Amino acid sequence: xxLAWKExxxxxxxxxxxxxxVVLMMFMVLFLSGLVQGLGRAVSSGVENMSVExxxxxxxxxxxxxxxxxxxxxxxxxxxxxxxKATPIDITRMYLQKExxxxxxxxxxxxxxxxxYLNVDVYKGHKLTNKTxxxxxxxxxxxxxxxxxxxxxxxxxxISFKVVGFTKDAMYGHVSVAYISTDNYKAIMKEAxxxxxNTVHAYAIKGSAxxxxxxxxxxxxxxxxxxxxxYQAEQMTITMVEWLLVVITAxxxxxxxxxxxxxxxxxxGVLKAIGTRMSRLVRFILSxxxxxxxxxxxxxxVLVLLMSQALPATMPFFLVPSQVILVLASFIxxxxxxxxxxVIRVAKIxxxxxxxxxxx
Amino acid sequence: xxQTVLKLNDIVKKYQDGESELVILNHINLEVHEGEFxxxxxxxxxxxxxxxxxxxxxxxxxxxxITLCGEKVSALPKKKxxxxxxxxxxxxxxxxQLLPYLKAGEQLTALLGTNPQEVKKLFKELSIDNIIxxxxxxxxxxxxxxxxxxxxxxxxxxxxxxxxxxxxxxxxRGRHAVEMIQxxxxxxxKAAIMVTHDERVLDLADKIYRMEDGxxxxxx
Numbered sequence: 001x002x003l004a005w006k007e008x009x010x011x012x013x014x015x016x017x018x019x020x021x022v023v024l025m026m027f028m029v030l031f032l033s034g035l036v037q038g039l040g041r042a043v044s045s046g047v048e049n050m051s052v053e054x055x056x057x058x059x060x061x062x063x064x065x066x067x068x069x070x071x072x073x074x075x076x077x078x079x080x081x082x083x084x085k086a087t088p089i090d091i092t093r094m095y096l097q098k099e100x101x102x103x104x105x106x107x108x109x110x111x112x113x114x115x116x117y118l119n120v121d122v123y124k125g126h127k128l129t130n131k132t133x134x135x136x137x138x139x140x141x142x143x144x145x146x147x148x149x150x151x152x153x154x155x156x157x158x159i160s161f162k163v164v165g166f167t168k169d170a171m172y173g174h175v176s177v178a179y180i181s182t183d184n185y186k187a188i189m190k191e192a193x194x195x196x197x198n199t200v201h202a203y204a205i206k207g208s209a210x211x212x213x214x215x216x217x218x219x220x221x222x223x224x225x226x227x228x229x230x231y232q233a234e235q236m237t238i239t240m241v242e243w244l245l246v247v248i249t250a251x252x253x254x255x256x257x258x259x260x261x262x263x264x265x266x267x268x269g270v271l272k273a274i275g276t277r278m279s280r281l282v283r284f285i286l287s288x289x290x291x292x293x294x295x296x297x298x299x300x301x302v303l304v305l306l307m308s309q310a311l312p313a314t315m316p317f318f319l320v321p322s323q324v325i326l327v328l329a330s331f332i333x334x335x336x337x338x339x340x341x342x343v344i345r346v347a348k349i350x351x352x353x354x355x356x357x358x359x360x
Numbered sequence: 361x362x363q364t365v366l367k368l369n370d371i372v373k374k375y376q377d378g379e380s381e382l383v384i385l386n387h388i389n390l391e392v393h394e395g396e397f398x399x400x401x402x403x404x405x406x407x408x409x410x411x412x413x414x415x416x417x418x419x420x421x422x423x424x425x426i427t428l429c430g431e432k433v434s435a436l437p438k439k440k441x442x443x444x445x446x447x448x449x450x451x452x453x454x455x456x457q458l459l460p461y462l463k464a465g466e467q468l469t470a471l472l473g474t475n476p477q478e479v480k481k482l483f484k485e486l487s488i489d490n491i492i493x494x495x496x497x498x499x500x501x502x503x504x505x506x507x508x509x510x511x512x513x514x515x516x517x518x519x520x521x522x523x524x525x526x527x528x529x530x531x532x533r534g535r536h537a538v539e540m541i542q543x544x545x546x547x548x549x550k551a552a553i554m555v556t557h558d559e560r561v562l563d564l565a566d567k568i569y570r571m572e573d574g575x576x577x578x579x580x
Contacts, residue, residue, distance in 0.1 A: 003462075003470055010461030010495070269517045274471070274511070275446025330388060352418040354453055355409050355523045 004287040011260075015292060018256045022296030023303070025249035026331060029242055030304040030319075033327050038316035043234070044225045046091075046110060046172035050118055054205040055224050056086070059217045063227035065091045065202045070216065077213040085207050087116035088200040090185050091172065095155035096127035098146060104155050105144065108172040111185030118204055120179060124148055125165030128179050135161035135184075137237045138176035139168050143314055157191035159184075173229060245332050250293075256287060256337025261342045265349055272351035282343050286336060293335040297328040362394040365429060365518045365551035366415060367414035372423035373410055384410045385421070386574035392551040394518070397542050399562060402571035405435060408555040409523065411571070415553060416449055416521050429518055443546040450512030450550075452522035452541065456504040458496040464507045465492040474514040482510045485547075486540055506540060513544045520552035531560060538564050554574045 008015050041048065049063075061068035070078070078086050088109035095104035112118040114128045120136065123126065125148045128136045137146065146152060146163060153160045161180070170177035182187075182200075189196040207216040226232055261268075271281060301324060311317050337352055373385040384407040402408050406420050413419035415426065418441070426434040428448055436444070445451075458467050465483070468474040483489040484504045496504055498518060505525060511519050522541060526534030538554070538561040545552045554565070561567055568580035 003418065006466070006470065007459075092455045266457070270453065271471075273416070273441070273445065273453075274451055275442050275444075275449070276471075276543070277442055277446075287413055350418075352413045355412050355416065355418070355451075355521075 001283065004284045004291070007284075008291060009049070014260060014321050018253055018260075018292055019296055019299075021256070022249065022292060023299045025245065025252065026297055026300030026328070027303050029245045029249065029301055029327060029331070030324060031307070032238060032242045033323055034247065034304065034308060034319045036235060036242060037233050037320050037323060038318040039238065040231065041169065041318045042171045042316045043190070043228050043231045044172070046108065046170045047221065047225055047228070049120065049170065050089075050221070052117070052204040052206050052221060053351055054207075054209045054218050054220055055089075056203040056205060056216050056218050057201075057214070059215055061202075061217075063219055063224055064229075065224065067087065070200045070202065070203045072198065074213055074216055075200050075203075078216070079157055079191060081159065081210050081213065082203070082205055082225040086203045086205050087113050087118055087203070088182055089118060089204045090182065090201040092185075092189075092201075093173075093175065094188075096141075096178065097153045097155045099151050099160075105141070106119065106175045107177045107178045108169075108177050109185060109188075110172070110177050111182045112179060114181050117206060120167045122165035122167050125163070127165060129164075129180065130181055130183070131164075133159065133161050134164045135179075136165040136167055136179040137163055137202055138170040138178070139166050140171075140176040140314065141178075142166055143312075156189050157188045159188055159191060227331060230339050241275055242327070243330075246327060247334060250334035250338050252295075253289070253335050254341060255292060257285075257292075258342050258345065261285070261346065266354070268349050269344050269351050269354045272349060273354045278347060280299045281346055285339055285342055285346065289335055291341040293332045297331055301328060362396070362549075364391055364393055364427075366390070366392040366553070367427040368411075368415060368424065369416060369427065370424040371421045372425075373407070373414065373419075374420050383574050385414070388424070388574075390415075390553075390569070390576060392519070392553060393551045394551055395546055397545045397552050397554070397564070397566045398569065399556060399565035399567070400569045400571055400576070401555075401557060401559065401562065404557065404572045407570070407574050408571050409530060410522055410554065412521055412555050415434075415519075415564065417444050424457050447515070448517050448519055449478050450515055450517040450520045452505075452508055452512045452520065452554075454524045456501075456508040456528075458504055458507055458511075460496055461493040463493050463495055464488070464499065464503075464534075467496075467507055468481045468514045472511070472514050475520070478514065479510070482514060485544070486510055500504050501529050502536060505537045509537065509540050509544065513548060513550070518550055522552065522554040524556055524558075525554065526556060526558045526561065531558075534558060535561055535564075 057068035058070055094107050094109055094111045096107045097104060115129050119128055148163055150163045151160050184276050308317055368388055368390040371385050371388040375382045375384055400408055405480055414421050425432055433444055465479050468479045470477055483492055488503055488506045491499055491503055525537055542564045569576045570579050
């Protein structure tokens, strides 16, 4: 360890070069990791933030809440079975308009019971209540110029809402969420379609699933999220790029390390000749790789953290600590694995060559 | 009678040279005692280095045995050889072979775990105590070789093996380096074998062997 550190210090220019490459590559990897999580959240955070475990949908809905449709009979059955542990949720894509502005803004309505556990916290204004024609918006709308206490209008029905609060991190299928009460939702639907007959999209269930009600299916939250349109495809693609980069970076430092150690063959020969055990040489090599990769990973982690603070809110970027740690730990692990090539090479060095000047 | 440190008994080493077999060492016998400075001379390619490698437990012989400090080390498995080198043999190589990233003193303390007082004493004896905190790249050739000599004598090893220690030095410095080796060998009661083709330092040796065609003949 001491020897390894002295060598790093002495040849610091060489190792600094590797370190810079490691930091840049890991930074890129972590940045991608933030993006993949951010994009995932842009699709799913509205659902992910709900503190529920299961959803009950109609059995023909293909796990899509927007497509599901529960009849009044089924609704009553759900309420009978779960009591206070079930609450209705309706999700619909619509358009909003600012007052005196024709431009349509995409919105996903989450229609909830304001006194249920689906109601969200706000960082500005107050939480959604049962008061008619009030609405709580994602902070994305704030950056689009809508302010607290503004009046906005549902483009389809023309019903106006007063903005009473802003919440953070509520997206559904890349569109920001607006929370309204179920009663207001029904009003909108009736305005648009007089035939609307008070059906409910789905129920959000707290706790474990109970017996299945006829014509419905129960899914876990994770199943619902995975089935969101685009979620799986995006996640898979970026995650693959991310892991590929982790492996490539680890290999790059493995190769650099191998080359640097090739130049030190004579030194290793001398060390072996004067009776340095292979186990000590292995420790020497591994501790150098660890020092380079661990410090590189940490620096990259700090840089990404700093950058995430500076990014604008509209950027889909979200760092999950467990994910970051997993990426960095795997990188360190693969780097160590890659250095085994160097270890094998060093193990094969014949100390006898040092006498007679064969290394010259 | 001083103790025998190294005993080479009937050593044979052959190499395959194309179709034919080349006998590098042809039934070599050699004994080196405590406090004895043995020099082996001979033309290049005569097998001096091979002999040193075999005595230094880095190469196995095809026949014969090696006894080091009374222990028949040639019978031990190869895995043990590294430890034998560490504990029983001090090496002085051509071109010093110091590690560039260690200061002169650290070549002993960091690598061999020699305690700093001992290092200071040794460096003083070799009159290099002023460069103890210098990196090898800042030292002259003679100073480097003296640090290498210090490294060889730092352990408790009874046997010192020196491979052309004057090769990279001019005659004055070369002679000085060999004088240092001789002095330490006598003072610390070590047994030393030096391989060289530098005939100008032969007067410093206690015993001289000439090596030719795989045979050793004593000439002093």
